[in-house]
Amino acid sequence: MAIRVPCVGGIVFDDQGRLLLIQRGHDPGRGLWSLPGGRVEQGETDTEAVVRELREETGLDVTPHTFVGMVARGPYDIRDYECTVAAGTLTAGDDADDARWVDSAELVELDASGLLVDLLFITLRDWGALPRA
Numbered sequence: 001m002a003i004r005v006p007c008v009g010g011i012v013f014d015d016q017g018r019l020l021l022i023q024r025g026h027d028p029g030r031g032l033w034s035l036p037g038g039r040v041e042q043g044e045t046d047t048e049a050v051v052r053e054l055r056e057e058t059g060l061d062v063t064p065h066t067f068v069g070m071v072a073r074g075p076y077d078i079r080d081y082e083c084t085v086a087a088g089t090l091t092a093g094d095d096a097d098d099a100r101w102v103d104s105a106e107l108v109e110l111d112a113s114g115l116l117v118d119l120l121f122i123t124l125r126d127w128g129a130l131p132r133a
Contacts (some may be wrong), residue, residue, distance in 0.1 A: 002075060008049045009037030009080040011068055011124075012060070017132030018101035019124075020090075021110075022057050024117070028074060033102075033110050034117040035080060038095065044091040048083050058099045059091035069127050073118065082129075103133040 012020040022036045036057040040049040044065040050064040062083040070079045092099040102110065107130065124130050 004072075005076045006040040007038060007076045007078040008040055008046050009035040009078050010050050010054045010062055010064065010083040011035060011080055011127075011129050012062060012083045012085060013132065014085070014101050016101075016103075019101050019107065019129075019131040020058065020060075021100060021102050021107075022092065022096035023098040025095045027074065028076075029117045031097070031115075032117045033115055034120060036099070037078065037080070037097070046079055046081065050083060055093035057087070057092070057096040058088070059093055060088035061086045068129060069123070071119070071123055079105060080127075096122070102131060104131045107131055 021033045023033050024030050036054050038053040040046060040122045047064050051062060054060055060090060063086050064081040064083045066082045068082050070077060070081045090099055110116050
C-alpha cells in the first residue's frame with residue numbers, strides 16, 4: 001500500500017472577493033498556480049500547518065475556519081480550509097515563485113491557459129469556492 005502524505009491548503013478571499021493563489025516554485029506542479037499550502041509536519045495539527053504554510057508561502061497570517069473539502073493528488077491527501085487574513089503583507093516566499101489575488105476572469109484565463117494545477121478550477125467550482133469578484 002502506498003504511503004499517503006497529509007497536506008493542507010488555504011482558501012482565502014480578500015475584501016473584494018478575489019482568491020489567493022500562489023505559483024508553485026517546486027514540484028509537484030512547478031510553475032503552475034495553486035492554493036497556498038503544503039505538508040503537515042509530524043506532530044502538527046491541520047490548523048497549525050495551514051497557518052505555517054500560508055505564512056511561509058504568502059507572508060500572510062491567516063485564521064483557518066471551516067474545512068471545505070479534501071482532494072487526493074498523487075500521494076498527497078490535501079485538506080483545504082477556508083481562512084481569513086489576520087495580518088501581513090502579500091509576498092511570495094518559501095516554495096512560491098509568485099503570489100497574487102485573482103478575480104473570476106483571471107482564474108478562468110489561468111485555467112484556459114493550462115496554468116492551474118490539475119482540476120483546481122473544477123474542484124473550487126464544485127465546492128462553491130470560486131472568486132466572487
